[in-house]
Amino acid sequence: DAGVIQSPRHEVTEMGQEVTLRCKPISGHDYLFWYRQTMMRGLELLIYFNNNVPIDDSGMPEDRFSAKMPNASFSTLKIQPSEPRDSAVYFCASSREYVNIQYFGAGTRLSVL
């Protein structure tokens, strides 16, 4: 079975540009999570969805960040406009209902110059 697929693996952009990160969860998984990893803050949850509906977005840093899940097999995390402090590794993870194990994608390493 394919795991969680994230794209791109690496993204380099300039401050002020829009960035879109993509995630395809494991087929049949009901939950999708977006995490961010930085040296200063470690791994922290940004937002998660259940059956395509956002459940908890309290970790989204500010209005520049938005996430959508238009269907069960695709989610996006958008940053507009991007800032250097957004540089981090962004992970997507998914899990099934009643099986509380989250499987992570390979991550997207974002560098905002």
Added chain:
Amino acid sequence: AQKITQTQPGMFVQEKEAVTLDCTYDTSDPSYGLFWYKQPSSGEMIFLIYQGSYDQQNATEGRYSLNFQKARKSANLVISASQLGDSAMYFCAMSLENTGTASKLTFGTGTRLQVTL
């Protein structure tokens, strides 16, 4: 609020030896899960092992075992017969498990394990 503490920033172990990575947690919720993830230098997060708060037996997965001591709120990872490929960052994490629904993982700061010849 939940909290995970990993007090060992770095550990060394010789190949073929066993090693214990420490993790303590704090929550007032009775229903929770404890996890260990491995992050090699390539960056991906690999699920290793899971322990539910109501599980009576310690979880084991191959060379990995979780030493769960509920009264002490500790969930140490034991890796037996270390291999060079075990060199990585290891994260302990926790989530609440109310009514079977998923919730976020709260992570510790990680322990970097280096396996030597």
